[in-house]
Structures are given as C-alpha cells and as structure tokens.
Amino acid sequence: MKVTxxxxxxxxxxxxxxxxxxxxxxxxxxxxxxxxxxxxxxCLGQCQKxxxxxxxxxxxxxxxxxxxxxxxxxxxxxx
Amino acid sequence: xxxxxxxxxxLKYKVLRExxxxxxxxxxxxxxxxxxxxxVPGNEATMRCCxxxxxxxxxERVKLAMGGDxxxxxxxxxxxxxxxxxxxxxYKVTDACRGCLAHRCEDVCRRGAISFDAAHVAHIDKTxxxxxxxxxxxxxxxxIMDFKRPCERSCKVGAISMxxxxxxxINNDKCIxxxxxxxxxxxxxxxxxxxxxxxxxxxxxxxxxQKYKVYAVVAPSISSQFTYAKLGQVISGIKAxxxxxxxxxxxxADMVAYNEAAELAEKGFLTSSCCPAFVSYVQxxxxxxxxxxxxxxxxxxxxxxxxxxxxxxxxxxxxxxxTAKKMEFQKPxxxxxxxxxxxxxxxxxxxxxxxxxITSLGEDVLDNASYFGRIFARCGGLSDAVKEALKEQxxxxxxxxxVSCDGIEACRMALLKASKRVLDGxxxxxxxxxxxxxxxxxxxxxxxxxxxxxxxxxxEAHEKTIQDAIGVLNIx
Numbered sequence: 001m002k003v004t005x006x007x008x009x010x011x012x013x014x015x016x017x018x019x020x021x022x023x024x025x026x027x028x029x030x031x032x033x034x035x036x037x038x039x040x041x042x043c044l045g046q047c048q049k050x051x052x053x054x055x056x057x058x059x060x061x062x063x064x065x066x067x068x069x070x071x072x073x074x075x076x077x078x079x
Numbered sequence: 080x081x082x083x084x085x086x087x088x089x090l091k092y093k094v095l096r097e098x099x100x101x102x103x104x105x106x107x108x109x110x111x112x113x114x115x116x117x118x119v120p121g122n123e124a125t126m127r128c129c130x131x132x133x134x135x136x137x138x139e140r141v142k143l144a145m146g147g148d149x150x151x152x153x154x155x156x157x158x159x160x161x162x163x164x165x166x167x168x169x170y171k172v173t174d175a176c177r178g179c180l181a182h183r184c185e186d187v188c189r190r191g192a193i194s195f196d197a198a199h200v201a202h203i204d205k206t207x208x209x210x211x212x213x214x215x216x217x218x219x220x221x222x223i224m225d226f227k228r229p230c231e232r233s234c235k236v237g238a239i240s241m242x243x244x245x246x247x248x249i250n251n252d253k254c255i256x257x258x259x260x261x262x263x264x265x266x267x268x269x270x271x272x273x274x275x276x277x278x279x280x281x282x283x284x285x286x287x288x289q290k291y292k293v294y295a296v297v298a299p300s301i302s303s304q305f306t307y308a309k310l311g312q313v314i315s316g317i318k319a320x321x322x323x324x325x326x327x328x329x330x331x332a333d334m335v336a337y338n339e340a341a342e343l344a345e346k347g348f349l350t351s352s353c354c355p356a357f358v359s360y361v362q363x364x365x366x367x368x369x370x371x372x373x374x375x376x377x378x379x380x381x382x383x384x385x386x387x388x389x390x391x392x393x394x395x396x397x398x399x400x401x402t403a404k405k406m407e408f409q410k411p412x413x414x415x416x417x418x419x420x421x422x423x424x425x426x427x428x429x430x431x432x433x434x435x436x437i438t439s440l441g442e443d444v445l446d447n448a449s450y451f452g453r454i455f456a457r458c459g460g461l462s463d464a465v466k467e468a469l470k471e472q473x474x475x476x477x478x479x480x481x482v483s484c485d486g487i488e489a490c491r492m493a494l495l496k497a498s499k500r501v502l503d504g505x506x507x508x509x510x511x512x513x514x515x516x517x518x519x520x521x522x523x524x525x526x527x528x529x530x531x532x533x534x535x536x537x538x539e540a541h542e543k544t545i546q547d548a549i550g551v552l553n554i555x
Contacts, residue, residue: 007551008324009314009444013541017551040551041389042294042447043324 001036001079004054008043011050016040018064019051026071035079082307082427084524087267090126092428093118094137095275098144099432102279107145114141136161140270147272153251154272154405155261161268164245168226169210172201175222184214184223233263235487236360253363257356257487257511258402258520271402271520275429277419281394282321291392292323296379296417297445298399299329300456300516302536303529304423310536311442317398317426318443319435328397329448331382332455332464333548335375340468342373344477348497348505351461353377355407356511357490365494376413378455379404383416385552394418398426400519403511422521446541449548453537457530458485458515460537461508464545471546480504486513 003023007016020038027036044052049061055074062070083089097114101107115137119125127133139158142148147156178199185193185201192207193214201223203214215223225232230247231239238253239260247269249260260269285293295317305313314325335353343349352358352373362369376384383395396419397404408417421429430437451467454460462481469479482504484490490509496502512518517529542548 005551007447008326009446012551013444013446017542017547020551039389042326042386045288045323 001055001075003036003038003075004041005038006044006050006052007040008047010047011052014050015064016051019053019062019067022064022067023071026068030076032079036075082523087265088424088523090267091140091270092424094140095144095273095425095428096432098141099275099279099429102276103432111141132160143270144273145276146274153249153254154256154402155249155254155258156270156272157247157249158268158270159246161266162246163266163268165228166226167228167241170203170208170212170215170223170225172203173222173224175220176200177220177222179219181219183217183219187213187217229263229265230260230269233259235259235491236364255356255359255363255511256403256406261402262520271405271422273421273425274405274419275421275425278396278421281396281418285321285394287321288323291394292390293321293394293396294386295322295325296328296382296395296397297325298379298397298401298456298516299327299332299448299453299533299536300400300519300522301398301423302456303517303532304523305437306524308437309442311444312437312440314443314445315440316430316435316437319440320429320433322396325445326382326386327445327447327452328379328382328399329452329455330548331378331380333449333452333545334381334552335378336451336461336464336468337472337545337549338375339373340465340472340474342375343465343479343506344469344474349373350507351509353455353461354403354510355401356403357509359403359406360487360490360511361494361509364491365498368494368498377407378452380413380416387416396421398423400516400522402520423523424521427523447548448540449542449545450537450540451545452548453540454533456516456533458510459483459508460515462506465506468545471544479506481506481508483508485510485515485518487511
C-alpha cells in the first residue's frame with residue numbers, strides 16, 4: 001500500500017511533519033514496514049483540506065490529532 | 080515604491096515584459112519587430128545619440144530576452160553596439176590638480192611614476208605605473224582618478240578586456256557568469272541571457288498543470304525582494320502565472336547543510352558547492368582545489384531532485400537572484416532536475432506581462448525550510464547551518480573552523496591560502512556576490528536592509544531545526 005503525505009507549505013503548517021512521524025511510528029509498532037510505503041509530495045492542490053493524505057486515488061483530510069484514527073480505519077484494517 | 084535599483088534594469092525589464100506579453104499570446108514572431116517602437120515610441124532619442132540606435136540596441140535586447148546567441152556557451156553576453164567604449168586609461172591626473180607643494184603623490188609612488196611639469200602639475204608615466212591607486216588615495220584634492228571601465232573594475236576574475244574596436248569582450252575561459260558586470264555596466268551593454276520563453280513554454284504546454292505539474296523553486300533571497308508587496312502575495316502571483324506550487328530552495332539548503340556537515344567531518348577540509356560562480360571559479364582558477372569542493376548538489380539541485388523523484392513528470396523552474404544558476408542548470412549533473420531558470424527581475428517582467436498586480440492578491444503561504452536553510456541567502460548563513468548540522472548529528476569530534484567569504488576577492492584570498500596549506504580554517508563558504516545571494520545580479524534591489532530581511536524570514540520558519548525540516552523528507 002502506498003500512502004502519500006502532502007508536505008507542501010500549507011499542509012506543512014497544518015502539521016504534516018507530525019502526521020508523518022505518527023504514521024511512521026504506528027507502521028513500525030505494527031510491523032508493517034514491508035507492506036506500507038510512505039512518501040511525500042509537494043502540494044496535492046487541495047490546500048483547504050490539509051493535511052492531505054492519499055491512498056490510491058482517494059484524498060483524505062488528516063490532522064495530527066486524527067492520524068491514529070486514520071491509521072486504524074484506512075491503513076491497518078486494509079492491509 | 081521603486082521596483083529597480085537602476086534605469087538599466089528597468090529598460091531590460093520592459094523588453095522582457097513585452098517579449099513575454101507576446102509569447103503568452105503566441106504572437107511573438109508576428110510582432111517581434113514592433114517591440115523597440117513599443118518601448119521607445121516617439122521621434123526623439125531618450126537615451127542615445129538617435130532614436131535609430133536606441134531601437135537597434137533594443138532589438139539586440141529582444142534577442143537576449145529570447146535566449147541570446149545559442150552558439151555562445153556563456154550565459155553572459157556583450158551587446159556590442161550598446162557598449163559606449165568608455166575610456167580605458169586607468170589612473171590619470173585631472174584638472175583638479177593644483178600643483179601643490181606637498182607632492183604626496185610622488186612620495187607614495189614606489190615606482191617613481193609621478194613627475195611634475197613647469198606649472199608644478201603632476202603627471203603619471205604610464206610606462207612605470209602599475210595602477211595601484213595609492214596616489215589617488217593620498218591626493219588632498221582627490222585630483223587623481225581611476226578611468227578604468229566599470230565592467231572591467233567589477234570583474235574580479237579578470238575576464239573582461241577591450242577589443243581593438245574598443246568594445247568590451249568576455250573571455251569565456253575565465254568568466255564565471257556571476258553577473259557583476261551585468262549589474263555594473265552603466266549602459267546596460269552586458270546582459271544575461273533569458274530563459275523566460277522556455278519558462279512560458281513549459282507553463283503553457285502543461286495545460287494548467289494537467290499534462291504535468293510545474294513547480295517553482297524559489298531562492299530564500301526572495302524575502303529581501305518585491306518589498307512593495309508581502310511575500311505571501313508574491314507566492315500567490317507565482318501561482319497566478321500558472322505554477323502548480325512554490326517550494327523553498329531553502330529546504331534543499333537544509334538537506335545540503337546536513338549532508339555537507341557529514342562530508343566535512345569525514346574529509347577534514349571542504350569548500351561549499353552552493354554558489355555556481357564560486358564553484359566555477361575554483362575549477363578555473365584553482366583546479367588543484369576542485370576535488371575539495373563539496374560533492375553535494377546545490378540546494379536547488381537537491382530539492383529539485385527530490386521533487387522529480389517523488390513526482391514523475393514534474394517540471395521545475397528555479398526563480399532566484401543569480402545569473403550563474405543559468406549556467407549551472409545546463410551542467411550534465413544538474414540538467415535532469417531543473418528545466419529552466421529565471422531571475423527576480425524576470426519574475427517581475429512575467430507578472431506584468433500578464434498584468435498581475437501582486438499587491439491586489441491574497442497572501443499564500445511558503446513554509447518548508449528551517450531557519451538555517453533560509454539564512455543561506457546571506458554571507459555566513461551556510462557556515463552557521465553546517466555548524467548546526469554537526470551539532471544535530473552529534474558529530475562532536477570535529478572542530479569546525481569556517482571561513483565565510485563573500486565577493487570573489489575574499490574567495491581568492493582564502494583559496495590562495497588553502498592552496499598553500501596556510502589557511503586558518505577547514506571549511507570555505509564561498510559566495511561570488513558581495514553579501515551573498517542577496518547581492519546577486521538578478522535581484523531587483525540591493526541594499527543594506529536585505530540581510531536583516533533574510534534573517535527575519537529565517538526566524539519566521541515553522542521548523543526551528545534542520546532535522547525537523549528534513550525529517551519529513553526521509554520518509555521512504
């Protein structure tokens with residue numbers, strides 16, 4: 001599974017670093033390093049929804065606070 | 080508020096603006112010959128001896144705005160007919176000499192080049208004079224003046240000489256494309272080639288970023304430019320031109336500082352590789368030191384590589400203060416990552432070619448880098464960043480002794496000492512322009528306040544450490 005986190009200016013200010021750090025920690029804790037690949041991209045063009053995270057063609061709106069929920073519902077349950 | 084330092088810049092800008100205006104509409108070839116008349120519409124000469132010469136020179140400027148002479152590998156070119164063939168005599172005694180008794184000029188001259196005529200007026204024997212300028216310094220009347228050409232005086236690598244017809248000529252084997260002569264020539268007879276047409280072409284063919292995404296990577300010195308508007312409005316303006324988004328080259332600087340610190344600790348002695356004019360100078364004037372130039376790509380090269388690696392098909396335009404970057408992006412090691420380079424001067428021309436008044440736009444955000452990446456724009460910033468990167472990586476067995484050089488003369492001194500192994504330092508931060516990038520030839524304005532503006536912009540960064548800024552990138 002490929003998870004892409006927007007690290008453009010707008011999302012960065014809304015906490016992309018915290019989102020990435022949390023996702024990275026959760027992936028490690030759940031031993032999903034071989035199943036989930038995280039990458040960054042500069043601006044997905046939907047700044048008002050930031051922090052934007054895409055899986056496949058779907059763009060999700062995530063905040064540092066909702067990252068754990070997002071991981072549980074969209075990543076952990078689907079790998 | 081004034082947008083440019085000089086009228087020469089303003090004239091160059093008007094040409095760029097008109098060329099761009101026609102290019103956006105696909106009418107350039109049709110109306111190219113109208114541009115000189117658009118800029119100088121009347122029948123009266125405003126700058127030169129006659130209106131026809133003015134227009135002929137403008138036609139040459141149009142060529143440069145369209146990329147210049149493709150057969151000439153240098154991005155800096157002389158417009159022969161614009162060169163006023165300034166006097167080249169060097170130091171001369173002027174009419175202000177009062178024929179005094181003190182004769183300080185004679186006493187200070189170690190070459191015995193000064194003599195006096197029957198009226199006690201000083202004369203310089205040019206067969207003995209070495210143009211040291213000491214006589215001019217000591218004359219109480221300031222009667223001795225240096226008649227060196229501004230282009231020659233500005234060129235600290237000695238690449239400019241006079242042809243037989245007295246026009247200036249650039250020696251490409253020595254030229255490092257720093258642009259000092261471009262900014263200093265009072266007649267605007269030396270200019271950097273422009274890639275605005277390539278940039279417009281990239282933007283148009285992207286079909287509003289549908290075919291591929293076009294990224295603008297901006298140099299941190301942008302914080303000292305466009306001071307008539309807010310930085311956020313400049314970012315909005317760049318997007319209004321059709322760019323998908325704007326990314327800070329300063330984030331590339333964070334990456335460079337991090338890697339360069341490790342490289343320095345490993346090798347023990349290093350020079351920076353950020354400034355392409357400095358790198359070119361080392362290669363041309365101190366080839367023995369070339370292996371010690373950091374192997375990192377420059378900040379813009381580094382961040383552009385990251386963008387291209389993570390976004391297939393992306394096109395990248397660098398926007399900065401630098402004419403030498405126009406040379407750098409064509410080098411084989413950088414060419415895959417950067418598609419075009421324009422200066423702040425040219426960005427202003429692009430805004431106005433589309434009638435974008437940035438002061439009327441909302442404020443967008445620009446925030447990727449740390450304080451340390453951002454202060455690369457001014458002299459000393461790179462060394463501060465490398466020091467911080469050593470600390471953050473816990474490399475405490477290496478004692479950094481940085482020598483920050485701005486201006487080619489300072490760089491030459493440090494490199495000369497390094498080549499003789501007597502340099503009191505283990506890291507040379509080399510910047511070809513005085514003050515660092517904020518002194519670049521492609522800046523709209525140059526001033527004392529610019530360093531403070533860069534530092535202020537640095538302090539406003541969301542991320543405070545280099546690791547925090549680049550942590551988000553190492554996510555593979």
